[in-house]
Amino acid sequence: MSNSPAAPELKSDQLFVNLGPQHPSTHGVLRVGLTIEGEIVVKAVPDIGYLHRGTEKLAELRGYHHCVVISDRWDYLSAMNNNLMFCLAAEKLLKVEVPERAQHLRVAMCELNRIASHLLFFGTFGIDMGAFTAFLHAFREREMVLDLFEMSCGARLTYNYIRLAGVMKDVPDAWVARCREFLEFFKPRLKEYDELLSFNPIFLDRTKGVGAISKAAAVDWGLSGPNLRASGVDYDARKSEPYSGYEKYDFDVPLGGDGDCWDRYYCRVREMHESIKIVEQALAKLQPGPILGKGVAKVPKPVPGEAYVHVEGARGDLGCYLVSDGNMAPYRMHIRAPSFINLAILQEMLVGERMSDVIAILGSIDIVLGEVDR
Amino acid sequence: MIQYFSEVFGAFFAILKGMSVTFKTMLKPSITVQYPTEKLVPFSGFRGALLFDAETCISCNQCVKACPSYCIQLENAVNETGKKVAKVAWYSIDFGKCNFCRLCEESCPTKPKAVWHSKDYELTFFRRDEMVRCWKKGFDFVGLYWDRATKDFRKPEGQVQIQTTQERFQY
Ligand code: SF4
Ligand code: SF4
Numbered sequence: 326m327s328n329s330p331a332a333p334e335l336k337s338d339q340l341f342v343n344l345g346p347q348h349p350s351t352h353g354v355l356r357v358g359l360t361i362e363g364e365i366v367v368k369a370v371p372d373i374g375y376l377h378r379g380t381e382k383l384a385e386l387r388g389y390h391h392c393v394v395i396s397d398r399w400d401y402l403s404a405m406n407n408n409l410m411f412c413l414a415a416e417k418l419l420k421v422e423v424p425e426r427a428q429h430l431r432v433a434m435c436e437l438n439r440i441a442s443h444l445l446f447f448g449t450f451g452i453d454m455g456a457f458t459a460f461l462h463a464f465r466e467r468e469m470v471l472d473l474f475e476m477s478c479g480a481r482l483t484y485n486y487i488r489l490a491g492v493m494k495d496v497p498d499a500w501v502a503r504c505r506e507f508l509e510f511f512k513p514r515l516k517e518y519d520e521l522l523s524f525n526p527i528f529l530d531r532t533k534g535v536g537a538i539s540k541a542a543a544v545d546w547g548l549s550g551p552n553l554r555a556s557g558v559d560y561d562a563r564k565s566e567p568y569s570g571y572e573k574y575d576f577d578v579p580l581g582g583d584g585d586c587w588d589r590y591y592c593r594v595r596e597m598h599e600s601i602k603i604v605e606q607a608l609a610k611l612q613p614g615p616i617l618g619k620g621v622a623k624v625p626k627p628v629p630g631e632a633y634v635h636v637e638g639a640r641g642d643l644g645c646y647l648v649s650d651g652n653m654a655p656y657r658m659h660i661r662a663p664s665f666i667n668l669a670i671l672q673e674m675l676v677g678e679r680m681s682d683v684i685a686i687l688g689s690i691d692i693v694l695g696e697v698d699r
Numbered sequence: 700m701i702q703y704f705s706e707v708f709g710a711f712f713a714i715l716k717g718m719s720v721t722f723k724t725m726l727k728p729s730i731t732v733q734y735p736t737e738k739l740v741p742f743s744g745f746r747g748a749l750l751f752d753a754e755t756c757i758s759c760n761q762c763v764k765a766c767p768s769y770c771i772q773l774e775n776a777v778n779e780t781g782k783k784v785a786k787v788a789w790y791s792i793d794f795g796k797c798n799f800c801r802l803c804e805e806s807c808p809t810k811p812k813a814v815w816h817s818k819d820y821e822l823t824f825f826r827r828d829e830m831v832r833c834w835k836k837g838f839d840f841v842g843l844y845w846d847r848a849t850k851d852f853r854k855p856e857g858q859v860q861i862q863t864t865q866e867r868f869q870y
Contacts, residue, residue: 391767394800458721465730472742479746479816485800493801494744517720525713526706623806624764 338362344683346375352449353694357671357687361680369675369683371668376698384658389415389489389625392655397483399660400696402445403639405431405438405474408487413568414634414645415489418627419620426614427491428570433504433607434477434486435569435636436600440511441470442639443593443600446691450590451522453688454531459522466514469507476500489625490618501608508601515597523591532586536674536686543584546670549663550641551592552690556584562637569636573610576602586689593691624653640664640691660699664692740818746799747819749792749832750840756813757785762803770796771803771814776836788835792842794822795830829855 335341345356354375360368380399384392396411397404409431416423423431448463471481477496478486486493522528538548543556553560561578563571579595581588627649635644641663650656667690675683732739741747756773763771770793776786792814804815824830832842832855843852 387767390765390802394767394798394802397798397800458717462720462724468730475745476742479742479744479801480799483798483800485798485802497744521717521720525717526709527713 335360336362339367342680344687346372352688352692353697355668355692355694355697357675357683359675359680359683364679364681366675366678366680366683369672371671373665373668373694373697376694378699380699381658381660384655386654388653389419389627389655390623392658393488394483394485397485398695399662399699400442400638400640400643400664400693401482402693403435403438403442404482404484405434405487406636406638406643408484409435409569410634410636410638410643410645412487412489413636414632414647415625415627417632417634418630418647418649419489419625420627421490421620422618423490423569424615424618426495426612427616427618429607429610430492430496430616431487431569432571432574433604433611434474434484434492436603436607437470437473437504439600439639440597440604441467443597444470446593447518447522447590450688450691451528453684454522454528456522456525456528459518462514462517462521466511469510473500473504473507476503488617490621491616495616501611504604504608508605511597512601515594518594523594529587531682532590532685532689534583535586535682536678536689538584538670538674540584542670542673546673547666548641548670549666550638551596552589552641552667554578555581555588555592557582560642562635562642566635568634574603574606586685589689589691626651626653635661638663640693640696641667660696662696662699664694664696665699668692668697741820743818745818745820746801746816748794748817748822749797749799749803749814750817751790751792751814751832751834751842752811752840753787753790753813753834753836753838755809755811756787756790757809758787759785759808761806761808762814765802765806767800767802768796768798770794786836789833790835791831791833793831794824795827824855 340361342359342361343356344359346354356372356375358370358372359366378398380395384395387395392411392415393408396407399407444463444467448460451457451459474484475481477500478484478493538556540556540558543553543558549560557580559578559580564578576599579592579599581592629649629651631646631648633644633646635642637643642661643663644661646659647655648657671687671690674686678686758773758775760773763773773790774788775783776788778784799816801816804812807813828846829844831844833845833852834842841855844855846853
């Protein structure tokens with residue numbers, strides 16, 4: 326059988342099913358070519374590329390300031406982390422320092438964005454499993470985070486907030502108080518989520534023991550982020566290679582046990598608890614000061630060289646490899662997109678699962694197609 | 700058999716528990732707005748549709764260079780003797796390409812800014828012609844678009860403007 330998702334040769338009792346590209350649970354345009362035998366999946370081939378915009382190539386024609394705007398469009402659900410990842414790489418090339426206040430603002434924004442992104446996962450995963458209420462609750466809270474972003478940078482999805490050597494602008498005075506207010510509001514909500522969804526027996530039945538990834542398989546396939554940690558592998562770039570001053574923050578890395586759908590789900594819910602802690606600490610550390618470092622020209626031209634930086638994005642280990650040849654645009658930019666790499670395990674994982682569990686597994690991997698295709 | 704019923708009851712109680720959260724929320728005030736009739740006003744600093752002032756602009760090309768999608772175009776004005784002056788003859792932004800990223804506004808050296816974001820988030824277009832907004836001397840800040848069929852400037856009708864929330868200009 327060829328590896329192409331189109332037109333596989335089927336045995337007489339097999340059936341070829343196209344999941345997507347417009348299936349609501351794929352959260353974007355992903356097609357999975359499924360060959361099923363009765364109810365059991367015997368072969369699954371994810372077909373990607375529907376959202377390919379060639380941004381890595383585009384970056385070779387754009388300046389470094391422009392690339393921050395491009396980076397918003399990869400993982401549009403946690404664009405702050407993308408901004409940060411690109412800026413860290415470019416700062417490494419340009420060898421500029423980031424002021425203290427900007428560091429804390431960056432951390433606070435990234436963690437808020439992680440909350441927003443996990444909330445979206447929480448809501449849509451609930452919908453995939455047939456629990457609609459959780460979605461509405463999650464979006465109520467997400468709206469508040471987006472309001473915070475709107476207050477600080479003026480956009481709700483594509484922030485362009487983290488800039489080379491700092492952040493776009495200082496947060497308004499009311500922002501910190503409003504952010505604290507949100508965190509206080511959000512803490513009891515997490516308890517409600519557990520009541521609504523996490524320990525609901527119907528939800529547990531559909532997710533516990535489904536699509537388990539062993540520790541070894543998770544490492545072999547290069548998974549990262551909550552997907553990896555749900556399998557019990559303790560790896561978090563914020564801990565192992567701290568950036569932006571994460572070493573000064575006190576937080577735990579939630580780990581799962583079996584690596585099944587529920588573990589992946591609950592890992593994210595617990596990460597939201599940790600993110601709250603980090604944001605609180607970042608707000609406490611916020612001292613008045615400059616927010617933009619010096620030494621970044623209007624058209625930066627770093628000395629020839631290369632830099633690799635990886636950060637812990639909402640979906641996993643987000644990496645950026647930048648090569649500069651001394652011109653105004655990067656010579657080459659490569660993104661290690663966690664969604665893309667996490668998606669690859671699907672072809673192994675789905676085999677032997679029931680058709681009804683495919684959606685649960687796909688949802689629990691939490692991919693963003695903008696990042697998969699770039 | 701006993702297990703079956705205990706599972707059914709377990710699920711039933713879980714639903715009741717979930718419902719209690721729903722009922723608690725039901726008694727709280729509503730947080731949604733009825734959009735077309737009620738409109739939320741964005742925070743100050745919102746990056747909405749761009750406005751432009753042909754009087755303030757000194758035609759320095761900074762915004763053109765700063766734009767990541769190269770969607771700004773302008774042409775220098777010339778005086779009677781054919782010499783370039785620090786004014787624009789025309790200025791246009793292609794909203795079909797715009798990222799709403801504020802790089803143009805940040806790079807603009809004039810005070811007040813000659814190009815700036817409004818709070819208008821209801822930017823909609825019926826035709827592609829409408830996406831390219833054009834400004835000239837005497838046009839208002841919202842600008843007009845060039846209709847290729849009728850060959851004249853028109854008011855952007857596809858845009859429902861939030862008329863009361865512009866920062867610099869009242870309609
Ligand atoms: S907002 Fe950004 S994309 Fe739009 S015109 Fe200004 S610089 Fe260009
Ligand atoms: S809008 Fe501002 S930056 Fe652009 S040409 Fe005019 S003065 Fe220069």
